[in-house]
Amino acid sequence: MTLSDAALDRLRAAASAAEGAGDRYEVRGEIARGGMGTVLAAFDRELEREVALKVVSVAGTAGDTRLLREARVLARLEHPGLVPVHDVGTLADGRTFYAMKWVRGSRLDHHFAGEPSIPVRLRTFERICETVAFAHAHGVLHRDLKPENVMVGPFGEVLVIDWGVARIRGGGPDASAAPSTAGGTAHGTVLGTPGYMAPEQARGEVEAVDERADVYALGAILHHLLTDTAPSAEGPASGPRRRNPSVPRPLDSICLKALAAAPGERYASVTALARDVSAFLSARPVAAHRETPLEWVARQAGRYRTPLLLVAVYLAVRAALIFWAR
Amino acid sequence: MTVPSAAKPGGPFPETRYSVLRAAGSPDPEERRQAFAALAEAYWKPAYKYARLRFGLPPADAEDLTQGFFAEALQKAWFERFDPARARFRTYLRTCLDGFASKARASARAQKRGGGAVHLPLDFASAERELRDQAGDAADPEAYFHREWMRALFERALSRLAAQCAAAGREAAFEVFRAHDVDADGAPPSYAALAERFALPVTQVTNHLSAMRRDLRRHLLACLRECCASEEEFRQEAQALLGTPP
Numbered sequence: 307m308t309l310s311d312a313a314l315d316r317l318r319a320a321a322s323a324a325e326g327a328g329d330r331y332e333v334r335g336e337i338a339r340g341g342m343g344t345v346l347a348a349f350d351r352e353l354e355r356e357v358a359l360k361v362v363s364v365a366g367t368a369g370d371t372r373l374l375r376e377a378r379v380l381a382r383l384e385h386p387g388l389v390p391v392h393d394v395g396t397l398a399d400g401r402t403f404y405a406m407k408w409v410r411g412s413r414l415d416h417h418f419a420g421e422p423s424i425p426v427r428l429r430t431f432e433r434i435c436e437t438v439a440f441a442h443a444h445g446v447l448h449r450d451l452k453p454e455n456v457m458v459g460p461f462g463e464v465l466v467i468d469w470g471v472a473r474i475r476g477g478g479p480d481a482s483a484a485p486s487t488a489g490g491t492a493h494g495t496v497l498g499t500p501g502y503m504a505p506e507q508a509r510g511e512v513e514a515v516d517e518r519a520d521v522y523a524l525g526a527i528l529h530h531l532l533t534d535t536a537p538s539a540e541g542p543a544s545g546p547r548r549r550n551p552s553v554p555r556p557l558d559s560i561c562l563k564a565l566a567a568a569p570g571e572r573y574a575s576v577t578a579l580a581r582d583v584s585a586f587l588s589a590r591p592v593a594a595h596r597e598t599p600l601e602w603v604a605r606q607a608g609r610y611r612t613p614l615l616l617v618a619v620y621l622a623v624r625a626a627l628i629f630w631a632r
Numbered sequence: 633m634t635v636p637s638a639a640k641p642g643g644p645f646p647e648t649r650y651s652v653l654r655a656a657g658s659p660d661p662e663e664r665r666q667a668f669a670a671l672a673e674a675y676w677k678p679a680y681k682y683a684r685l686r687f688g689l690p691p692a693d694a695e696d697l698t699q700g701f702f703a704e705a706l707q708k709a710w711f712e713r714f715d716p717a718r719a720r721f722r723t724y725l726r727t728c729l730d731g732f733a734s735k736a737r738a739s740a741r742a743q744k745r746g747g748g749a750v751h752l753p754l755d756f757a758s759a760e761r762e763l764r765d766q767a768g769d770a771a772d773p774e775a776y777f778h779r780e781w782m783r784a785l786f787e788r789a790l791s792r793l794a795a796q797c798a799a800a801g802r803e804a805a806f807e808v809f810r811a812h813d814v815d816a817d818g819a820p821p822s823y824a825a826l827a828e829r830f831a832l833p834v835t836q837v838t839n840h841l842s843a844m845r846r847d848l849r850r851h852l853l854a855c856l857r858e859c860c861a862s863e864e865e866f867r868q869e870a871q872a873l874l875g876t877p878p
Contacts, residue, residue: 308762309783309790313814317786320813321849322874333838346835397842 330393331359331405343369347408350392357392361403370402376470377404379446387437387464409465415453415530424557427531428587433464435524435580441466442517442576445475449515451523452502453530473515501536502526505567508539518569521579525564525572528583532557542567556586559595652858653721656711664712671711672702674788674859675722678780679729680759686773687733695756701732716861720869726777782873785859789851790814796847804830808837809844849874 309317331348334356338345343362350357360376362369380391393405411417414434418427434456438448448455448469455468504522506514529537533550537543543565545558560582566572573579573594582592589609591597597605607614652674655667676698683694705711705728714724762783797806808830812820823841827834853870860866 308758309787309814310817312818313816314779314783314786316813316816316820317790317848318782318874320845321852331842333835333842335835346838 331357333359337408343373348405350405353392356408357405358408359403359405361397361401372470373402373404376468376472379469379472379474380406383441383444383446385437385440387433387440387466389465389467409457409459409467411457411459411463411465413454414456414458414527415534417458418531419534424532424553425587428557428583430458430462430464431524431528431531432580432583432587433462434466434527435576435583437464437466438520438524439576439580441472442520447473447475447515447517448520448523449473449507450499450502451520451527452499452536453527456527500539503539504569506569514569516569517575518572521564521572521576522566522569524576524579525561528557528561528564532561537565554586555601556592556595556597560586560592563594653711653714653716653861656714668706668711670858674784674855675725675781676702676754677759677762677784678722678777679725680754680756681762681780682726682729682773682777683733685776687737691756691760695754697733697736698754698756700736701729704732714861716865720865721859721861722777722781726774785852785855785873788855789848792851792855793844793848796851797844804832805840805844808832808840809848812837812841813845 330352331350333346333348335347336344337347337358343360346359346361348357348359349355360373362373374394377391377394380388384390389406389409391404391406395403397403414430418430421427434451438451441448446469448466449471450468451466455466457465457467459465500508502523504515504519507519507522526537526543529535529543529546532546532553535549543562545562546553547555547558560579563582564572564579573582578593582594585592589605591605652667652670655663656671658664658667679701680694680698683689683697684691687694687697689697710728711725714721718724719727794806797803808826811826811829821829823834823837826832826837830837832840852873856869856873857866860869
């Protein structure tokens with residue numbers, strides 16, 4: 307067998323890397339495929355466990371940098387809502403990969419098909435907000451939040467995935483790697499998904515993108531949870547009540563505030579958004595909504611339903627006794 | 633003398649055996665003969681190409697020089713005298729070849745060397761084809777010899793891998809590997825293209841490639857170990873060859 311120069315170089319590289327990832331992981335199938343790469347189901351021979359390998363599509367491209375940044379972002383964030391990274395490296399064919407926990411569950415947009423309960427959906431939304439707020443507290447913006455990037459496990463656990471376009475504020479691993487850009491993304495570059503992307507992000511205003519861009523995306527996810535559709539990508543977003551009239555007005559207001567075109571009119575933080583959703587769930591006043599007297603009464607009735615019922619029963623029994631005594 | 637068939641891929645030197653070089657100094661004549669044959673098999677092609685490029689010899693003269701060099705090496709027990717403390721074996725061999733060629737040219741005896749005493753069945757035509765296809769740099773003979781030595785090493789490892797796959801009924805895995813890593817001119821075919829060509833799932837292509845590369849590395853290190861005189865030399869050569877410790 308005669309080897310050309312190109313084949314010799316290729317085999318040398320392959321033999322150099324073969325002892326690493328190629329040796330450790332046995333690929334068993336494909337879990338998902340995206341624009342940046344593929345997620346493979348694999349078996350870790352050393353630790354004898356199933357893992358997921360996220361692998362770039364083509365070696366030696368910008369995808370390598372993004373994948374590494376994603377792995378580093380995840381490695382510095384430890385939270386139940388984030389997938390733990392086990393390993394990072396290069397496959398025998400030169401493609402960059404990272405190994406992570408194999409998440410079993412379904413995408414958010416698939417998970418709630420046929421689930422009518424708004425409170426159940428909202429409690430999941432609260433967990434998404436908690437995870438994103440945690441990342442924000444550590445200086446990380448996701449920048450591509452959408453239902454496809456949220457996994458829901460069989461016990462209702464929530465995982466926010468795909469941090470490939472995340473941005474780290476204040477000298478994170480990518481900032482040092484690409485000092486001339488913001489988080490490795492040049493001004494004018496549009497990263498994200500239409501319908502879930504804040505207007506300033508859609509315009510490529512990288513410097514203007516902050517936590518409130520993720521608030522917008524969360525508002526769009528909330529819209530999806532309430533209507534099973536994304537808000538319109540064109541023009542100002544409309545509230546979910548337009549698509550689903552059964553959505554309570556306070557929830558509609560929460561969604562609209564999160565989806566405001568101007569960042570200054572949105573919630574200042576994900577925590578503030580989550581607080582309002584939590585307030586709605588416990589029938590407390592919602593900051594984003596100015597309620598009418600009738601809504602106030604309805605809310606109080608909902609909030610104090612049990613004591614009101616007890617009082618009603620007590621009064622009915624008393625009335626019955628008085629009537630009986632006569 | 634011919635290269636014993638047992639010295640060919642999968643031959644008499646088990647992969648666990650430390651060094652052919654050690655066997656070259658064995659008191660057992662049969663073991664010495666086999667060791668010499670293995671060394672000749674490993675080094676004849678780099679030596680021939682080196683002679684062609686470094687000394688500008690025409691093919692016939694380079695063939696004579698190569699045959700003569702190995703004949704004299706056997707007669708004068710050059711390989712047995714190698715001292716691993718002073719140099720790597722391939723450096724030693726190249727230095728011997730330089731000296732031999734210099735003497736041969738000075739006395740105009742190159743074409744007569746080895747006449748009748750020892751004749752190795754070497755495929756010079758294939759070496760000549762490779763010379764035509766590969767660009768060589770005569771200005772840096774050390775680097776050229778090193779690269780040709782690497783090429784010969786990989787070719788031997790590949791032959792062993794092919795033999796191993798044939799014995800284990802894993803020809804399909806080897807063919808996938810060959811199509812991607814060996815035969816491709818320029819960019820190798822995509823995994824999807826290979827999957828279609830060999831009627832396999834893409835994930836199986838990944839697994840075949842991974843397994844073949846792992847086995848190639850194993851054979852490569854075994855071939856390398858056979859040509860090193862000490863563990864230290866082996867580790868240094870492996871580091872230089874693969875960029876990582878063995």
